Amino acid sequence: MVRWLKALPLALAIAALSIIAISCSSSNSAQVRFVHAIQDASALDIEVNGTKVFTDVGFTEFQPAPPAYTSVPSGSDTVEGLATGSTTEAFSNSPVSLAAGTQYTMVATGFVTSASSVVIMPLADNNTAPANGSVNFRVINASPNGPSAVDVYIVPNPPQGLGSKTFSGLSYNDPSAYTYVTLPYNSSIPSGQPNYTMFVTTTGGGNQIFSQTITAGSASAGAIRTLVLTDRADGTSMNDGAIVLNDLN
Secondary structure, eight states, X not given: OHHHHHHHHHHHHHHHHHHHHHHHHHHTEEEEEEEEOOTTOOSEEEEETTEEEEXXXXXXXXESOTTOOEEEEOEEEEEEEEETTSOOEEEEEEEEEEOTTOEEEEEEESOGGGGGGOEEEEEEOOOOOOOTTEEXXXXXXXXXXXXXXXXXXXXXXXXXXXXXXXXXXXXXXXXXXXXXXXXXXXXXXXXXXXXXXXXXXXXXXXXEEEEEEXXXXXXXXXXXXXXXXXXXXXXXXXXXSXXXXXXXX
């Protein structure tokens, strides 16, 4: 009994050091999710600083599924894409700056046929829940073959025209434009059914590129959606559907 009591303080000290080490490790990490928007790339394995963190991510796919994130080192990182299951490099970008304790949507876009054109967009996420009965939308333009800029209208279903622009003049790879816009929850549609429609048009001219229905939110909780515009798989123009990340609710 006496021997056990003498050993107890040492065990508690080791446990405390372990907790401190875990805490420090967490505080030195960034949280990321990866979106594959490179239209001329096959499925990719993604390494950060030489460590594989995502596996077999196909074009227009993402990992992990929201709201999950994967921890990677913060600071100036090297992000490398490899053809899935091989050591064949599709691209390597460095430095990619990630802040400790921050959540990111990391979008890869551009063209692997010209590796220097591959762009890694580490966009800081805000996953703080909006007020109940509200939906935060964010649209990311990762379509290099799309128009020079697009306007986006997100309207409640059933649509009664376009109304006011939700996002104006979104150009390719312009992180400064990727802010959140809050809209009231559309309760006129039965729960679980698409309650918004997004219309994407050319800026200024107003020519519609595509429309897409979106399901988001509830009357009793705030919701967040991130929408990523990409190229078509054949690379000729903007895709006619966005990647939808259900960030919250």
